[in-house]
Amino acid sequence: MIAPLDEDRQLAETANCLCFNSRRAARAITRAFDRELRRHGIRATQFTLLALLELKGDLSIGALAEYLAVERTTLTRNLAVAEEQELVRVRAGDDARERIVTITPKGRTTLRKAFPTWRKVQAALIEEMGSQAVESMRKVARAVPA
Amino acid sequence: MIAPLDEDRQLAETANCLCFNSRRAARAITRAFDRELRRHGIRATQFTLLALLELKGDLSIGALAEYLAVERTTLTRNLAVAEEQELVRVRAGDDARERIVTITPKGRTTLRKAFPTWRKVQAALIEEMGSQAVESMRKVARAVPA
DNA sequence: TCTAAATAGATGTATATACACGTATCCCAT
DNA sequence: ATGGGATACGTGTATATACATCTATTTAGA
Secondary structure, eight states, rough: OOOOOOOOOHHHHGGGHEEEEEEEEHHHHHHHHHHHHGGGTHHHHHHHHHHHHHHHHHHEHHHHHHHHTOOOOHOOOHHHHHHTTTSSOOOOOOOTTTEEEEEEEEHHHHHHHHHEEEEEEEEHHHHHHHHHHHHHHHHHHHHHHO | OOOOOOOHHHHGGGGOOHHHHEEEEHHHHHHHHHHHHGTTTTHHHHHHHHHHHHHHHEEEHHHHHHHHTHHHHHHHHHHHHHHHTSSSSEEEOOOOOOEEEEEOOOHHHHHHHHHHHHHHHHHHHHHHOHHHHHHHHHHHHSSSOO
């Protein structure tokens, strides 16, 4: 048995890589949600967007981006898709630099219909991953840098 | 004080959404790694790819996809980028249906140079998130469905 | 042996993500 | 009042991701 090279021993640390592990988890979880939400014509990211708007009310793009911890420019692209599907509407704010995002009636209906599906997938994943997983995931998400 | 509508109380559960929280964490963590790895001309996903190839040796696309828990078709696109940058090479296998991915000398050099940067970012994030966060993240990633 | 099912990938299409940079608007200090 | 910095957002470009579907090759069964 030949001992691994020192370099390879160090490299083995990368199995704990926060980036690899967080992305891996996000991919698998997203696939699970997208697969089921598909029947409602939306993706998990759009469900998140709609739920946030319904809970928080109208928000500027910047404020929305901060809540989601997503780059503002990313949100702009995502909103264009959601707007095309008539799930949200974007209008000018009092401050002419701002643009305000509003959930549409169609967006609200879609959200209501999709909610039981979301709940089902969430419950199935908790069943599969263990109930601590949710709290772990929440802790990690909260601990993560802005 | 008006009590929230029953519907809104239910909707508030979505703050615990595994998809939202996992994606949010992955975004923030990825931004942190990408920002630093940039100087080496690679992204976090490519670092992961190179480290895995260096540790496991040559792998077929399918085997690699399984390790990474990424769709095969996604990996095909990612490999095209890495191959363009001469970080990996893809060749036919004995089974003519298979294609085998190999890390190139340039890929190996890049990996070696980027490793201290990876370590630095990983350590900084652990410092910021707390050491339990890493174990939580690992548990979540392992618990996640295939 | 020959063909049908299974396997391994690639491609078309669409969304998600972020950085560098550009534009419009606001606001404050002079 | 005005000019310059700060703020809010969009665009160009590139990578990451996945599903549906297609092609090529292997393999198992009649």
